[in-house]
Amino acid sequence: MSITKHLKEIKASLPETVTLVAVSKTKPVSDLMEAYNAGQRIFGENKIQEMAEKHAEMPKDIEWHMIGHVQRNKVKYMAEFVSLIHGVDSFKLLKEINKQAQKHDRIIDCLFQIKIAEEDSKFGMSADEASQLLASEEFSELKHIRIVGLMGMATFTEDLEQVENEFQYLKRTFTTLKAEHSELQIVSMGMSGDYELAIKNGSTMVRVGSRIFGSRNYNN
Numbered sequence: 001m002s003i004t005k006h007l008k009e010i011k012a013s014l015p016e017t018v019t020l021v022a023v024s025k026t027k028p029v030s031d032l033m034e035a036y037n038a039g040q041r042i043f044g045e046n047k048i049q050e051m052a053e054k055h056a057e058m059p060k061d062i063e064w065h066m067i068g069h070v071q072r073n074k075v076k077y078m079a080e081f082v083s084l085i086h087g088v089d090s091f092k093l094l095k096e097i098n099k100q101a102q103k104h105d106r107i108i109d110c111l112f113q114i115k116i117a118e119e120d121s122k123f124g125m126s127a128d129e130a131s132q133l134l135a136s137e138e139f140s141e142l143k144h145i146r147i148v149g150l151m152g153m154a155t156f157t158e159d160l161e162q163v164e165n166e167f168q169y170l171k172r173t174f175t176t177l178k179a180e181h182s183e184l185q186i187v188s189m190g191m192s193g194d195y196e197l198a199i200k201n202g203s204t205m206v207r208v209g210s211r212i213f214g215s216r217n218y219n220n
């Protein structure tokens with residue numbers, strides 16, 4: 001298995017408008033360094049502590065994306081360096097990110113996670129909640145965060161029509177919100193199993209893990 005080869009193949013297949021986040025959760029720094037040496041500079045992790053450790057060990061020209069569910073009490077461990085937080089799903093969390101960003105004199109880019117899947121296990125807010133939040137006064141007071149787009153995770157199913165419907169719903173939500181909020185630029189959707197379909201339906205950022213690094217083993 002060659003990380004370099006997989007990465008180059010995937011990159012060659014992506015339209016120029018689509019950004020690749022290499023999802024490196026559970027993988028050792030040596031694997032990330034292979035991807036780095038092949039030119040990859042954007043890495044996605046889903047645990048804050050693991051991301052902070054890898055950030056400390058690796059070159060400093062990497063953009064670190066937090067793609068997992070974020071606990072408020074851990075925001076402080078990534079506020080100094082995180083480039084993009086994909087999974088923002090509440091005002092409370094946003095407020096904490098704003099507070100920690102202020103301590104480092106930063107503005108942190110975030111995506112609203114929209115619930116597009118049927119499964120209860122997937123986090124996210126509704127399109128209406130996102131719309132109301134963006135228009136609210138309490139939101140406008142947060143000067144150290146910037147909402148730059150939306151993120152969604154489709155249902156884990158073989159039913160590609162359902163997955164496609166969910167992607168289309170996220171894209172429509174994005175287009176509607178962008179009409180009022182031109183700062184929205186990113187539609188983060190698509191993983192190893194469905195990123196081609198996501199791109200066909202308007203994704204601008206794909207989060208690909210196992211197709212680059214191989215399958216994950218959560219036991220070690």
Ligand SMILES: *Cc1c(COP(=O)(O)O)cnc(C)c1O
Pocket residue numbers: 023025046067068153190191192193207208209210211
């Ligand atoms: C793990 C993960 C991915 C990547 O999954 P693969 O199927 O390995 O590509 C993408 N997005 C999120 C939010 C994840 O947690």
